Amino acid sequence: xxxxxxxxxxxxxxxxxxxxxxxxxxxxxxxxxxxxxxxxxxxxxxxxxxxxxxxxxxxxxxxxxxxxxxxxxxxxxxxxxxxxxxxxxxxxxxxxxxxxxxxxxxxxxxxxxxxxxxxxxxxxxxxxxxxxxxxxxxxxxxxxxxxxxxxxxxxxxxxxxxxxxxxxxxxxxxxxxxxxxxxxxxxxxxxxxxxxxxxxxxxxxxxxxxxxxxxxxxxxxxxxxxxxxxxxxxxxxxxxxxxxxxxxxxxxxxxxxxxxxx
Amino acid sequence: xxxxxxxxxxxxxxxxxxxxxxxxxxxxxxxxxxxxxxxxxxxxxxxxxxxxxxxxxxxxxxxxxxxxxxxxxxxxxxxxxxxxxxxxxxxxxxxxxxxxxxxxxxxxxxxxxxxxxxxxxxxxxxxxxxxxxxxxxxxxxxxxxxxxxxxxxxxxxxxxxxxxxxxxxxxxxxxxxxxxxxxxxxxxxxxxxxxxxxxxxxxxxxxxxxxxxxxxxxxxxxxxxxxxx
Numbered sequence: 001x002x003x004x005x006x007x008x009x010x011x012x013x014x015x016x017x018x019x020x021x022x023x024x025x026x027x028x029x030x031x032x033x034x035x036x037x038x039x040x041x042x043x044x045x046x047x048x049x050x051x052x053x054x055x056x057x058x059x060x061x062x063x064x065x066x067x068x069x070x071x072x073x074x075x076x077x078x079x080x081x082x083x084x085x086x087x088x089x090x091x092x093x094x095x096x097x098x099x100x101x102x103x104x105x106x107x108x109x110x111x112x113x114x115x116x117x118x119x120x121x122x123x124x125x126x127x128x129x130x131x132x133x134x135x136x137x138x139x140x141x142x143x144x145x146x147x148x149x150x151x152x153x154x155x156x157x158x159x160x161x162x163x164x165x166x167x168x169x170x171x172x173x174x175x176x177x178x179x180x181x182x183x184x185x186x187x188x189x190x191x192x193x194x195x196x197x198x199x200x201x202x203x204x205x206x207x208x209x210x211x212x213x214x215x216x217x218x219x220x221x222x223x224x225x226x227x228x229x230x231x232x233x234x235x236x237x238x239x240x241x242x243x244x245x246x247x248x249x250x251x252x253x254x255x256x257x258x259x260x261x262x
Numbered sequence: 263x264x265x266x267x268x269x270x271x272x273x274x275x276x277x278x279x280x281x282x283x284x285x286x287x288x289x290x291x292x293x294x295x296x297x298x299x300x301x302x303x304x305x306x307x308x309x310x311x312x313x314x315x316x317x318x319x320x321x322x323x324x325x326x327x328x329x330x331x332x333x334x335x336x337x338x339x340x341x342x343x344x345x346x347x348x349x350x351x352x353x354x355x356x357x358x359x360x361x362x363x364x365x366x367x368x369x370x371x372x373x374x375x376x377x378x379x380x381x382x383x384x385x386x387x388x389x390x391x392x393x394x395x396x397x398x399x400x401x402x403x404x405x406x407x408x409x410x411x412x413x414x415x416x417x418x419x420x421x422x423x424x425x426x427x428x429x430x431x432x433x434x435x436x437x438x439x440x441x442x443x444x445x446x447x448x449x450x451x452x453x454x455x456x457x458x459x460x461x462x463x464x465x466x467x468x469x470x471x472x473x474x475x476x477x478x479x480x481x482x483x484x485x486x487x488x489x490x491x
Contacts, residue, residue, distance in 0.1 A: 010359075023359070076362030083364070102360045109353050172364070174372075175350035177275075207276055216353030217275040217346045220447040221371045226364035235455050241276055242453025248271045 004030040005092055009044060010102040011056050017112045017120075023102070024056070033093035037080065038063060038070065040092055041103075057116040065089040065229065068164030071171070072117055073104040078168035078227045086166065086229040106167050108176035109214045121167050123213045124181060130209035131202035132185040134194045147193050157191035160184045162230040172227030175216030180224035182210050183240035184232045190243060200247035207244050275346075276451075282342045283448035285335040290445060290470070292332055297477045304484065307414040308405055315410040340382055347375045370443035377436040384433040391420060421485035430482045434475045441471035 006029045014021030026044050035043075038060050045055035061069035070088045074080040080090040095101060103117060111119040161184075169180035186203050189195030195202070218237060225234045271277040299317075303310045317325050390396040398419065401412040420426050445467030449455070454463070 021356075073358065073360075076358055076360035077364055081364075104358055104360070107354055107356050107358055109355055174354075176353040177350075179275075204270075207274055208270070211275050214353060215275075216350040217279060218451075219279075219346070219350065219371065219374065220443075220450050221365060222367050223363060223365045226366065234450070235457065238450050238453045238455030241280065241451055244274070244276045245271075245280055245453065248274065248277065249267055251267075 002032070003097070005033060005095065005097045007031065007040075007092075007095060007098070008100045010100060011041075011044070011117070012104045013056065013116055014105075014113050016115055021113065021116075031092050033091070035092045036063070036088060037072075037074065037090040037092065038088050057114075057118045059118050060088055063088040066164065068166035068229075071106050071119065071121070071166055071168070073106065073171055075102055076104075078106065078171040079166075079229050083226075084229060084231045086164075086168075089229075106171035108167075108170050108216075110176065110178070111167060111170060119167075121165075123215070124165050124167060124178070126213060127178065127182055127206050127209045128185065131198070131205035132189070134189055134192075135198060136194075149193055153191045157188050160188035160191070160232065160236055163188070163228075163232055164230060166229060168227045168229060169224035169232075170215065172223040173216065173218075174221055174223060175219055177218045177224075178210050178213075178215040179218040179237050179240070180228060180232055180234065182206050183236035186240045186243060187236040190239070199243070200251040203240060203243045203247050204251065207240075207248075278342050278346060279451045282339060282346070283451035285339040285342075286444050286448045288335045289332070289339060290441060290448075290474070293441075293474050297474055300481050301477065303414060303417065303481060307403070307412070310414045311403055311410055311412060312405060314413045315408070319410075336385065340378070343375065343378050368442065370439050371447070373439050374443055377439040380433060380436040381440060384429075384436070387429070392416070417485055418488055421482060422489045424486070427482055427486040431479055434479045434482070437478070438471050438475040441474060442468055445470050 006027070009026040009028055010023040011026060012021055013024045026047070028040060028044060031040055031043070038058075041056065041058060048055045059069050059071055061067045063070075065086045065088060068086070070079075070086050072079070072087045074087060074090065079085060079087040081094060082090055105111075105113050105117045106119045106121070108119075110123040111121055114120050163181060163184035165181065167181070170176050170178050173179075186206060189202060190199050220234075222234050225232065272281065299313060302313045391398075392413070395411070395416070398416065400416040402409050403412040403415070404410075421430075446463050449463055449467075
């Protein structure tokens with residue numbers, strides 16, 4: 001099992017957002033099967049640096065699957081072939097010896113490439129700023145357990161809150177739609193008592209912002225759910241569809257956030 | 263700047279998706295009624311022609327408004343389908359070099375635009391032939407002193423041609439694809455998704471697609487084999 005592996009890497013190289021990108025082929029040898037995918041890329045970069053070439057830019061932070069920073073499309077699959085994991089938790093033993101591995105950035109109009117495999121995902125921050133929050137007035141902290149919440153609601157909110165905002169849903173969607181991300185945030189706050197006062201305004205504003213930013217439309221292909229490292233369910237999309245329909249058509253002007261203070 | 267809630271809804275991605283789903287629901291329920299009527303062909307010319315006469319003359323105050331809403335739903339469905347597809351392609355200007363899929367869904371969703379475009383062509387052939395009678399003079403028959411269009415005879419005339427029947431059967435395959443994804447998808451778009459019912463929704467939408475397209479295909483093939491009978 002300790003047999004070393006070799007691969008042909010095809011890495012996407014792109015100088016900046018305005019340049020044309022292309023693949024660079026790199027041969028990797030003597031890779032231990034238990035090396036992680038990102039460690040293998042670190043090795044590839046070490047080789048490039050030794051040769052005096054520019055290392056390939058890619059993002060990572062925690063490298064333990066919880067931060068949502070790593071964002072690579074490996075052989076056409078965001079975060080690679082394993083279910084429910086981020087690409088930092090992908091290991092080289094998952095690949096056959098001698099395999100060609102193609103690595104691309106998230107591809108979406110709303111996530112422009114900054115350099116190589118790094119994309120600008122600040123569109124997600126803009127969606128959150130539009131309504132993905134709970135307004136809390138100043139004052140003493142409320143007592144724990146003062147606000148009653150049903151267990152099933154707490155569980156559903158927690159399932160949705162598992163979203164780490166990595167953007168794999170957008171990368172996997174054939175239409176580059178952000179519906180799974182937005183619905184996870186809408187569901188997370190919409191299930192909690194603290195999220196109720198702004199529930200209608202939140203869904204209307206977040207969807208409006210999502211549409212403005214150039215994400216595609218949902219066509220119920222469910223690639224998002226399959227690619228999500230936190231296995232967020234498309235059930236949340238259905239719930240957002242419902243919430244949006246009611247809030248946008250039946251919500252009052254004040255609830256929809258179009259008039260009045262705040 | 264406050265926007266009118268209805269226009270805001272209709273121009274949003276979710277609003278359009280829901281309108282597309284609901285117009286789809288209307289269209290696929292229409293297909294069930296259409297199939298139920300067409301099965302009458304198996305009972306022979308008099309039964310079928312009398313049914314067509316009942317719809318177009320006796321019930322004309324009902325049928326014309328219904329036809330108007332069907333045309334409206336169809337045009338809206340086609341318009342939104344094309345618009346949304348163009349936007350979706352624009353949302354990913356640079357395609358992936360390697361394409362792969364992890365979704366457990368069947369292949370049907372992938373071909374919604376292609377099957378939809380084919381069905382648009384089909385409707386542009388079907389409606390002029392049978393509803394408007396443009397391509398061939400539909401004759402008349404008289405039963406019990408009432409003169410009516412011989413729609414049964416026209417159908418037998420058209421379906422006697424192999425290419426015509428083949429075109430219909432191929433169109434029904436596209437219809438199967440469109441319904442196999444569309445029936446379940448329309449429910450998701452309006453927010454009907456629950457772990458308790460999802461398996462049933464999937465089963466019913468596939469079964470609905472099988473019944474509708476199977477029924478129409480059987481009638482077309484039956485009509486083809488009536489040549490010279």
